[in-house]
Amino acid sequence: MNSFLSFGLVLLFINNQAAGQTVELSMYKDSFDDQYYGCTEAMEAVLPGLLEKERNENADYKSTWDSAAKTWPTKKSSLKTLPVGFQDEHGIALLAYTNMTSPVYKQLNRGIREYGADPRKFKYHSLHFYLTLALNLLRDSCNGNPFYTYRGASKVEFEPPVGTVKDVRLSQFSSSSTDIREAEQFGNASFFRIATCYGADIQSFSSFPSQKEVLIPVDEVFYVSSYTKEGHKFILTSTNQRCSFYNCDYLRGRKRDSCTYNAASMIFPSCRTSILLIGSVFFLMTLAS
Template sequence: MRLRELGTGDSAAPAQALAPAALNLLCSSRSQLPQPPGQERTRDPHITEEGLLVSVPQPIEAKTPLSSGPHPPKSPSGIMLVTLLIALSCMGLHTLWQAQSVPILSLGLAPDTFDDTYVGCSEEMEEKAALLLKEEMARHALLRESWETAQEAWKRRHRGLTLPSGFKAHHGIAIMVYTNSSNTLYQELNRAVRTGGSSWEVYMERFPFKALHFYLTRALQLLRGSGGCSMGPGEEVFRGMGTLRFEPKRLGDSVRLGQFASSSLDEAVARRFGNATLFFLRTCFGAPIHALSVFPEEREVLIPPHEVFLVTSFSQDGTRNLVTLSSSNQICSHFNCAYLGVGGQPDSSSKGAFSLISWKTLLLASWGFQLLVAGP
């Protein structure tokens, strides 16, 4: 599990624009959203294990002050005192540099995230994803190797598992691919997810994991079951970040994690990775995947990129940031069925494609943005 994470087109037409509505709920239009903490730029030596580009301040250079007066006597006690003062000064500078070198990233709505939920088209995507996966594996050696390895493991693992209706082998294999941290594929996927939604063209031409994203998203929808948080407050989980310090701008803000985000039902597991930021979360759309995970003992709950949380608490414990997020029981989706060139409002008369949850669709923005609310 990656509690320490945090990560060629088709000729279909661009997503159709949705009609704006008078309501302005949790999310505003893309142009008004804050930039995501995981936005990529160029490769850099300071890229962290989460795959995020960060700026690390240089250590402060210690300079010896000039003096025009006489030098102190070079007695043993004087030399020891000077040596001690220099050592203490260096320790202080090193501690200051360590504190400054941990980047601080603002939590926001991650507007460039590719956040398709495939509402109204899951059956058609199931038909197309198999061939799409073969094409993408032919272009991406690590994806092919990871999928083939997970496929063999799935043959052994799935026996004896109780899986929800509609859950297929490809869904389980996708989870095993993601949870296999022996390679960097999960990081590559999340880097692509964090930036692949900047436009429909970027997704179609540069997003190399279309099939994997669909299978993983669909797996979480099936495993989570219906109703969101309509029957309770959500699952309490914990997420530790080893190298990045996340801070909300203010309490009450709506935020997304902006990628597939690993969390654990066990706080102690999360704390092993949480030297910089520890998240306390209640999730309505995260799904328990430990039965399918490469590391079942970590009791993993995987949170999808599109879930919207409210910031309810923020504090600091030494150098560690403590952030509490409660699910709003809503998802923020700029795309829907993007690969099929649809992207517009799902057919309200058809619930078969996403029968897990009863949806209300609120049309908010001008180019295919939608906010979906779980509930009757």
């Protein structure tokens, strides 16, 4: 399947335009998955001007960011600790993203999914950067202790990959919840039970903390360890690996031909097996709930 067709399928399923749409999960290589390895400082040097430019060109972004910036000092004061290196912009980005009354999170994720078609149309480089770094600071490794979360999808009926390769990614920043009842409110056309190594607990940073959100990064790789066709129910288990096709794309404008796995994903080589076993037991216990 060529990359253009692959991109078309991603766009088709995520836009959720038709009830009952059936789509196969995959690695979604056209999604913007930049992790900024080796260029974080260079990006931080251009970010103030870039953020200002993107906000001025996007009224939704400007109003949502400005609102989050006003809220952040109060939110920050309620937090006991912050990771070393966590900046105000990271907290503001999380507040802006989780503001469900704003279209920004939908626009951002649509841009991430459509990035491969025309990177020049992407209008959220600053928000993508700050969210990516925020998640990395809040949850930089699995260490054998994944989060067990749930994610509901409306309208789209997902199916597992065809063939022997069962690894998938979620194609965007993906919200999930540690509370199954919260996740069920977002849809039941498909339902995911997820063991995530790199998803970060952002409840304390969220505009809607009652959702008990764990935000999963674009580049985390999962294994489809179980699929039930009735109800399109999945168990996705982290492989304890992250991979990306893009790196420092805003500065260099290049995409790699293959997905490059970062070194951090290899710190715990036995983690995949243990997570698969523990996660499967946990989720099988919840199937009856």
